[in-house]
Amino acid sequence: MPVPVLTVDGPSGSGKGTLAQTLAQHLGWHLLDSGALYRIVGLVAVEQGVDFDDEIGLAAIAGHLDIRFTPANPGEPAAVLLSGRDISSDVRSEQSGYYASRVAVFSAVRSGLLALQRGFAKAPGLVADGRDMGTDVFTDAPLKIFLTASAEQRAERRYKQLIDKGESVNLAALLEDIRLRDKRDSERAIAPLRPASDAVLIDSTALNREEVFQRVIELLRLRSLI
Ligand code: C5P
Numbered sequence: 074m075p076v077p078v079l080t081v082d083g084p085s086g087s088g089k090g091t092l093a094q095t096l097a098q099h100l101g102w103h104l105l106d107s108g109a110l111y112r113i114v115g116l117v118a119v120e121q122g123v124d125f126d127d128e129i130g131l132a133a134i135a136g137h138l139d140i141r142f143t144p145a146n147p148g149e150p151a152a153v154l155l156s157g158r159d160i161s162s163d164v165r166s167e168q169s170g171y172y173a174s175r176v177a178v179f180s181a182v183r184s185g186l187l188a189l190q191r192g193f194a195k196a197p198g199l200v201a202d203g204r205d206m207g208t209d210v211f212t213d214a215p216l217k218i219f220l221t222a223s224a225e226q227r228a229e230r231r232y233k234q235l236i237d238k239g240e241s242v243n244l245a246a247l248l249e250d251i252r253l254r255d256k257r258d259s260e261r262a263i264a265p266l267r268p269a270s271d272a273v274l275i276d277s278t279a280l281n282r283e284e285v286f287q288r289v290i291e292l293l294r295l296r297s298l299i
Contacts, residue, residue: 075213076094076194076195076196076197076198076199076200077102077197077199077215077298078194078198078199078200078211078213078214078215078217079092079096079102079197079198079199079200079214079215079216079217079218079224079289079293079298080201080203080206080207080210080211080214080216080217080218080269080272081093081096081200081201081202081203081206081218081220082202082203082205082206082207082208082217082218082219082220082266082268082269082272083204083218083219083220083221083266084174084221084227084251084254084255084258084266085170085219085227085251085254086222086227086228086230086231086251087220087222087227087277088220088222088230088277088282088285089202089220090106090108090202091282092202092218092220092282092285092286092289093106093200094141094150094200094202095282095286096200096286096289096290097200098147098148099286099290100197100198100200100293100299101197101201102197102199102200102201103193103194103195103198104142104151104199104200104201104202105190105192105193105199105200105201105202105203105206106142106150106151106201106202106203107186107190107202107203107204107205107206107210108170108173108202108204109142109153110135110138110140110186110190111173111174111176111177111182111186112154112164112169112170112172112173112188113138113140113153113169113180114131114134114135114138114172114173114176114192115163115169115171115173115175115176116129116160116163116164116169116172116261117134117138117155118131118134119172119178120182122150125172125175128179128181128182128297129180129181130183131176131181131182132179132182132184132185132219133185133199134185135181135182135185135186135189136185138186138189139153139155139156139157140155140189141154142154142159150165169171174254174257174258175271177264178237178261178263179263180263180264182265183205183209183248183264187209187210190210191210191211194211198231198298199211201214204258204264205264205266207219207268207269207271207272208264208267208268208269209224209267212238212269215296215298216273216289216292216293216296216298217268217269217271217272217273218273218275218289218292219268219273219274219275220273220275220277220285221274221275221276221277221278222276222277222278223278224248224251224252224255225248226277226278227251228244228247228250228251229244231247231251232244232247232258235247267292273292275288275289
């Protein structure tokens, strides 16, 4: 029996990270936060002085990562260990999100991370969160979700998160940033952000977290995956 894989792809701010984490905890399945891997490649590159234009150097980093995600308490993200060192807060910084988008454009980096990502598919199952989980990494996954929300809604959610963290932010600037990032992610030559042809599209603009979660659970049942 192959290990069931549920892929959750979509743009930043669609809520896919929270959805994937909630589903993995509920199902007792493993979780792959693929964005974290790109973030870590960027962080290690900065640490080792490897240039963001050096595709070969970046790919070498991607191919040799010693990463562990330690189980979290319910509702909390897992701690990220790089060669045993806890780098969780660096991984979640805005800065590392920028580094990730720089290193993610290279095909050698993307293919360097393939084996590592596929290695996360272990019994009893895997929830894989990213941009290309359904289109490139787990093309045979029995259920693929593509989660979207309007740019306005995503900007508003991000705005609230940052305000809660005590940061001063401008909603119009956030919206502009999200639109630019969407454009860059969907127009890039390698692994552009797009739903797999067999993905189920869920627009979360008018749905709350619980409604989205229930919809996915229903789909898993319909496909006899749970
Ligand atoms: O999901 P997260 O915000 O952590 O991703 C950071 C960046 O990493 C994205 O903006 C994208 O450029 C890149 N990424 C990617 N493919 C993935 C996951 C993330 O290209 N599967």
